Amino acid sequence: MSGGFGKTLELEKVEGGESVDAQESVKYKGWKSMPFVIGNETFEKLGTIGTMANQLVYLTTIFNMDSVTAATMMNIVFGTTNMTPVLGAFLSDTFLGRYTTIAVASVASLLGMVLLTLTAAIPKLHPSPCKENHQECHGPTSSQLSVLIFAFFLLTIGAGGIRPCNLPFGADQFNPKTESGRRGIASFFNWYYFTFTVAMMISATLIIYVQSNISWTLGLAIPAMLMFFSCITFFLGTRLYVRVQPEGSPFTSLAQVIVAAFKKWQVNLPKLPEKELFDPPHHSNLVTKLPHTDQFKFFDKAAVITSKDEIKSSGEATDPWRLCTVQQVEVVKCFFRLIPVWSSCIIYYIPLTMHGTYVVYQALQTDRRLGKSTFKIPAGSLVVFNMLTMTLWIPIYDRLIVPQLRKITGHEGGITILQRIGVGIMISILATTVSASIEKHRRDIALHKTTPMSSLSLVPQLMLFGLSEAFSIIGQNEFYYQQFPENMRSVASAVHFLGFAISSYASSALVTIVHKVTGQNGSRNWLAEDLNEGRLDLFYMMIAGVAALNFVYFIICAKWYRSRGTANGAQPKVFSEGKE
Numbered sequence: 001m002s003g004g005f006g007k008t009l010e011l012e013k014v015e016g017g018e019s020v021d022a023q024e025s026v027k028y029k030g031w032k033s034m035p036f037v038i039g040n041e042t043f044e045k046l047g048t049i050g051t052m053a054n055q056l057v058y059l060t061t062i063f064n065m066d067s068v069t070a071a072t073m074m075n076i077v078f079g080t081t082n083m084t085p086v087l088g089a090f091l092s093d094t095f096l097g098r099y100t101t102i103a104v105a106s107v108a109s110l111l112g113m114v115l116l117t118l119t120a121a122i123p124k125l126h127p128s129p130c131k132e133n134h135q136e137c138h139g140p141t142s143s144q145l146s147v148l149i150f151a152f153f154l155l156t157i158g159a160g161g162i163r164p165c166n167l168p169f170g171a172d173q174f175n176p177k178t179e180s181g182r183r184g185i186a187s188f189f190n191w192y193y194f195t196f197t198v199a200m201m202i203s204a205t206l207i208i209y210v211q212s213n214i215s216w217t218l219g220l221a222i223p224a225m226l227m228f229f230s231c232i233t234f235f236l237g238t239r240l241y242v243r244v245q246p247e248g249s250p251f252t253s254l255a256q257v258i259v260a261a262f263k264k265w266q267v268n269l270p271k272l273p274e275k276e277l278f279d280p281p282h283h284s285n286l287v288t289k290l291p292h293t294d295q296f297k298f299f300d301k302a303a304v305i306t307s308k309d310e311i312k313s314s315g316e317a318t319d320p321w322r323l324c325t326v327q328q329v330e331v332v333k334c335f336f337r338l339i340p341v342w343s344s345c346i347i348y349y350i351p352l353t354m355h356g357t358y359v360v361y362q363a364l365q366t367d368r369r370l371g372k373s374t375f376k377i378p379a380g381s382l383v384v385f386n387m388l389t390m391t392l393w394i395p396i397y398d399r400l401i402v403p404q405l406r407k408i409t410g411h412e413g414g415i416t417i418l419q420r421i422g423v424g425i426m427i428s429i430l431a432t433t434v435s436a437s438i439e440k441h442r443r444d445i446a447l448h449k450t451t452p453m454s455s456l457s458l459v460p461q462l463m464l465f466g467l468s469e470a471f472s473i474i475g476q477n478e479f480y481y482q483q484f485p486e487n488m489r490s491v492a493s494a495v496h497f498l499g500f501a502i503s504s505y506a507s508s509a510l511v512t513i514v515h516k517v518t519g520q521n522g523s524r525n526w527l528a529e530d531l532n533e534g535r536l537d538l539f540y541m542m543i544a545g546v547a548a549l550n551f552v553y554f555i556i557c558a559k560w561y562r563s564r565g566t567a568n569g570a571q572p573k574v575f576s577e578g579k580e
Contacts, residue, residue: 359382365452
């Protein structure tokens with residue numbers, strides 16, 4: 001770990017050969033470094049979201065692509081950007097560290113945005129505009145397409161490095177061993193998403209307006225300039241940052257435990273595992289020593305010392321693929337304990353993904369005029385109400401509600417993190433049910449009245465989904481950060497995006513199935529192109545049912561879950577995240 005002003009965190013030896021942090025050598029700046037961390041994050045999100053939010057329109061209007069080709073390309077881009085954080089997290093936690101990874105990724109994003117801006121500014125880098133009635137409309141040449149794809153490639157590299165690292169990097173600036181530091185981390189997670197929602201709102205309104213109505217060159221140059229400010233802000237704070245140095249690949253250690261356990265699958269476990277398993281002194285600068293637990297006992301076989309195992313004079317195993325430490329085994333157990341909770345959160349994303357798509361179609365079949373004016377609210381801009389809810393709720397929750405809850409519960413976060421995730425899941429069920437009710441009302445008006453429903457009638461469901469995200473998604477990221485081992489915290493951030501990517505694929509498959517099944521034998525297709533001829537309300541109710549079943553599954557996972565660092569014999573606490 002690196003301290004402030006480039007100093008390396010030193011360790012002091014104590015009796016028994018254990019190591020402890022020399023606290024005075026680490027200069028945690030906490031909130032003093034936040035203007036640079038949050039400033040970097042805000043400008044980066046403004047640049048990235050402002051660049052990507054309207055790309056479908058850019059590809060169809062400037063690059064003359066048909067809607068299917070443009071949608072396919074963007075699905076690949078978005079899918080890849082949600083997958084690459086796993087690779088970025090691996091490189092960060094294993095070799096580079098979070099500071100270096102963010103620095104390299106930020107520069108890559110900036111170069112990608114500049115190159116994308118040039119595709120709009122330089123006529124030779126995009127096709128000629130289509131003439132009237134599309135009588136002469138040529139798509140991009142291979143060279144033009146190559147430049148465009150390379151720009152997306154750079155943006156993907158940027159996302160792969162920034163997404164898994166910026167959140168844990170900000171949390172690294174607070175001392176997790178002090179009460180004020182732990183409160184700072186919890187508050188940082190809230191403010192991180194506050195800036196994220198502000199960036200989303202600006203991108204969904206002002207930047208999209210400039211791109212669509214003024215100039216694509218200017219509309220893409222603005223995000224590129226914001227990304228430039230992001231890089232400058234990040235590097236200005238360099239001397240203040242605490243930089244956690246990687247300690248080697250955590251995945252290698254994980255693989256060693258699995259391989260060693262299977263090699264010894266016939267070995268009997270000792271009666272006193274705490275005393276008889278291989279448990280040498282713990283000297284890690286970064287990873288906390290974990291006590292032995294009785295879950296996933298099979299993996300304990302990896303730490304059983306047999307006649308075939310040899311131990312060096314230094315106390316290390318001669319063959320780490322046959323004999324592992326109790327610490328290594330407990331890290332693997334920690335990883336596998338997280339999987340059920342993570343899987344329940346994947347299903348949670350499905351209602352959000354579905355609603356994010358179909359609310360735009362709903363808006364297109366409503367009256368989007370403001371009063372008697374001729375101005376129409378862009379269908380895609382209604383997501384602002386979702387973001388606005390998060391923006392308003394997060395500071396209220398952080399500054400007003402949490403302190404009051406803290407007095408009642410005695411918990412630093414007001415409620416436990418798993419409780420916060422659970423509240424978000426419950427609100428998503430309510431939001432999906434309200435969406436079904438509003439859609440039924442909209443459809444009835446469309447079929448029986450001449451004036452369509454106002455698009456502002458969709459605001460309640462948008463606000464509920466925003467409130468759900470404020471609870472659950474923020475809670476998930478904080479939960480992963482706390483419960484993953486310290487040397488896997490970039491991975492912890494990456495699993496959020498991996499879960500979202502999987503839920504996107506699952507949502508696409510679900511839409512395809514419902515589209516085919518409900519449209520057979522002349523029956524009404526729930527997801528017809530014209531929503532007035534479909535039954536989107538029934539589709540929403542089906543999704544709400546899936547979410548309700550997932551909530552039951554989540555409660556089971558939460559009751560079963562044992563927090564990282566819970567000693568053997570302690571009973572797991574419902575919705576406990578291991579921080580009291």
